[in-house]
Amino acid sequence: MDYILHIGILVCIYTIITVSTNLLVGLSNQISLGQAAFLGIGAYITALCTILLNLSLIPTLIIVMIVNALLSFLLAISSIKLKGDFFILATLAFQFIIYSILYNWKDVTQGSAGITGIPYPNIFYLLEINTNLSFLILAVFFTLITLILFYRFFYSPFGLALKAMREDEIALQTLGRNTKNLKVWSFVISSSFIGWASYLYASYMSYINPVGFNLEESIFILIAVLIGGIGNLKGSVTGALFVILLPEILKFVGLPDGIAAPIHQIIYGSILIVLMFFRPGGLFGNLEFK
Amino acid sequence: MSKSFALNGSSRSRYAGNEIIPVVQDLSLNIQRGTVTALIGGNGAGKTTLFNMVSGLLKPDKGTITYISNEKEHECHLSQPYEISRLGIGRMFQGIRIFEKLTIYENLALFKFNINSESPFYTLFHKKAFRLLEKDIQTSIRDILEKLPGTDNVFLNDLNKPAGKLSYAQQRLLSMIGLFLGEYDLILMDEPTSGINYESIGDIRSWITKFMEIGKTVFLIEHNMNFVKEIADYCHYMASGKILYSGQPKEVFENAEVRNEYLI
Numbered sequence: 001m002d003y004i005l006h007i008g009i010l011v012c013i014y015t016i017i018t019v020s021t022n023l024l025v026g027l028s029n030q031i032s033l034g035q036a037a038f039l040g041i042g043a044y045i046t047a048l049c050t051i052l053l054n055l056s057l058i059p060t061l062i063i064v065m066i067v068n069a070l071l072s073f074l075l076a077i078s079s080i081k082l083k084g085d086f087f088i089l090a091t092l093a094f095q096f097i098i099y100s101i102l103y104n105w106k107d108v109t110q111g112s113a114g115i116t117g118i119p120y121p122n123i124f125y126l127l128e129i130n131t132n133l134s135f136l137i138l139a140v141f142f143t144l145i146t147l148i149l150f151y152r153f154f155y156s157p158f159g160l161a162l163k164a165m166r167e168d169e170i171a172l173q174t175l176g177r178n179t180k181n182l183k184v185w186s187f188v189i190s191s192s193f194i195g196w197a198s199y200l201y202a203s204y205m206s207y208i209n210p211v212g213f214n215l216e217e218s219i220f221i222l223i224a225v226l227i228g229g230i231g232n233l234k235g236s237v238t239g240a241l242f243v244i245l246l247p248e249i250l251k252f253v254g255l256p257d258g259i260a261a262p263i264h265q266i267i268y269g270s271i272l273i274v275l276m277f278f279r280p281g282g283l284f285g286n287l288e289f290k
Numbered sequence: 291m292s293k294s295f296a297l298n299g300s301s302r303s304r305y306a307g308n309e310i311i312p313v314v315q316d317l318s319l320n321i322q323r324g325t326v327t328a329l330i331g332g333n334g335a336g337k338t339t340l341f342n343m344v345s346g347l348l349k350p351d352k353g354t355i356t357y358i359s360n361e362k363e364h365e366c367h368l369s370q371p372y373e374i375s376r377l378g379i380g381r382m383f384q385g386i387r388i389f390e391k392l393t394i395y396e397n398l399a400l401f402k403f404n405i406n407s408e409s410p411f412y413t414l415f416h417k418k419a420f421r422l423l424e425k426d427i428q429t430s431i432r433d434i435l436e437k438l439p440g441t442d443n444v445f446l447n448d449l450n451k452p453a454g455k456l457s458y459a460q461q462r463l464l465s466m467i468g469l470f471l472g473e474y475d476l477i478l479m480d481e482p483t484s485g486i487n488y489e490s491i492g493d494i495r496s497w498i499t500k501f502m503e504i505g506k507t508v509f510l511i512e513h514n515m516n517f518v519k520e521i522a523d524y525c526h527y528m529a530s531g532k533i534l535y536s537g538q539p540k541e542v543f544e545n546a547e548v549r550n551e552y553l554i
Contacts, residue, residue, distance in 0.1 A: 152413050152414060153410060153413060153414075156407075156413040157399075157408045157413070158407075158408050158409065158412075158413045159413075160400065161400070161408050167392070171387040171388075173346075173347075173375070174345055174347075174375050174381045175372075175400055175403065175472070176376045177403070177408070178372045189410060
C-alpha cells in the first residue's frame with residue numbers, strides 16, 4: 001500500500017512540474033534547460049525554512065514562490081532578447097550556476113552530502129502531515145489547485161496571447177501585445193509553481209542533495225513535457241504519469257541494476273524519436289515542438 | 291481635412307558587409323485623415339521598409355514619424371510596435387501573417403485587445419468579468435461576420451476551424467475583418483490584392499469602403515493600378531527610397547517618368 005501511495009505522491013509532484021513547464025516551453029515556446037535549478041532552489045529554501053526557522057507550510061511556500069519568482073524574473077529580463085538556441089544556452093548556464101552553488105556553498109547547502117531531516121509539512125503547527133496517506137492527500141490538493149489555475153492560464157486571453165506569440169511574435173506585437181512582458185510572465189509563473197513541487201519534494205523525501213537538481217533532471221522534465229504533449233494540460237498529466245510509471249513497470253521486468261538506468265534512457269530516447277516522426281507535438285499536444 | 295500621420299526626413303539604411311545601402315532616403319510624407327492613400331513603386335523601392343518604420347518594426351536612422359490622434363502628437367519613431375498598435379495603427383502584412391494553428395475565432399479575438407484581460411492576475415481573479423468580456427468579444431465577432439460583404443461566409447459557419455485551413459484569399463479577408471474589429475484609426479495594408487482572384491478583390495474593395503464609411507484612414511502599398519485608381523484618393527510614387535511624385539492617382543499615372551520607369 002505504501003508503495004502505491006509513494007507512486008501517487010511522485011506523480012502529483014511531477015504533474016505540478018510538467019504543467020508549470022508546459023506553460024513556458026509549450027505555450028510560450030521558451031525552451032528552458034533550467035527547470036531543475038528552480039526545483040533545487042525551492043527544495044533548498046524549503047529545507048532551510050523548515051529546519052532553521054521552523055516555519056510551517058504556508059509561510060515556507062510563500063517564501064519559496066517569491067524567491068523562485070524573483071530569480072526567474074532576473075533570468076527572464078537578462079535573457080529575453082536571446083532567441084532559439086541562444087536562449088536555451090542562457091538557461092543551461094543558469095542551471096550550471098545554481099548546481100555549482102548548491103554543490104559548493106557548503107556552509108548553507110552541506111555540499112554533496114546534502115541536507116537531511118527535512119520535516120514533514122505542518123499547517124500552522126496545528127496539523128502535521130506525517131503519514132504517506134495524508135501526504136498524498138496534500139499532494140493531490142496541491143496538484144488540483146495547480147491544474148485549476150493553469151487551466152485558467154491556458155484557456156484565457158493570456159494563454160491565447162502566448163499561443164499566438166509562439167506562432168508569430170512580430171504579428172502579435174503589431175496587434176498591441178508586449179511580447180517581452182508575456183515571456184517574463186510565463187517564466188515567473190512557471191518557476192513560482194515549480195516552487196510548489198519543490199516544497200512537496202523536499203518535505204516528502206526529507207533528504208535533498210545537488211545531484212537531484214542537475215542538468216539530467218532538467219532534461220528529464222523536458223522529456224516528460226514533450227512525451228505528454230506541448231500546450232496541453234492532459235498531456236502534462238500523461239507525461240508525468242509516463243516518466244514516473246515507466247521505471248516502476250520496468251522494475252518488474254527484472255533488469256539487472258547495472259543496466260537498468262541506461263535501458264531507461266534508451267527507452268526514453270526511442271520514444272522521443274518515434275514521437276518526432278508520428279506525433280511531433282507529443283501524445284496529446286496540439287502544438288508542434290519548434 | 292486634418293493630418294493623420296507624418297514622416298519628416300526619415301531615413302533607413304541596410305548593411306551589406308561594410309557597404310551601407312540606403313533603403314528609405316530623407317523621406318517626408320503627410321497622410322490626411324479619412325482618406326485612402328496608395329504607395330506605388332517597383333520592387334526594392336523601399337515601400338515595405340517604410341511600412342515597417344511606421345509600425346515600429348524598424349527604427350529610422352534619422353528623421354521623425356509622428357502620428358496624430360485625439361489632437362495629440364505621438365512619436366512613433368521612438369515607440370515599440372505594440373505601443374504603435376495601441377495608438378490605433380493597424381497593419382496587414384504582405385505575406386499572410388495570420389496565426390495558422392489558432393481558430394478563426396481566436397484569430398479575430400486577438401484583434402479585440404483589452405490590456406487588463408491578458409494579465410495573468412486578471413485571468414485568476416476576475417472570472418465573471420472575463421466571461422463578460424468573452425461574451426462581448428463573441429457578440430462583436432458575430433455581429434461583424436453576419437454583415438459580411440461579399441459572397442463568402444465561411445468564417446461565420448466555421449468559427450472553430452484552424453485559420454491555416456482557409457484559402458489564401460480567405461486568410462486575407464480574415465485579416466481585413468480583424469482590422470475592422472480592432473477599431474484602428476490608421477490601417478496600413480501591404481499589397482492587399484496580391485495573389486487573389488478578381489472576385490475576392492471585390493471583397494477587399496468592399497472592406498476598404500466600409501473602413502472609409504466609418505472615417506478610418508487607409509494607407510496601402512499596391513501594384514494593381516486599376517484597384518488604386520478605383521479606391522485611392524491620393525497616390526505617391528516611390529523609387530530608390532524617395533517619393534518622386536505625389537497627387538491624385540490619375541495625375542501620377544499620367545506622369546511620363548512614372549509611366550516609363552514603372553507602369554510600362
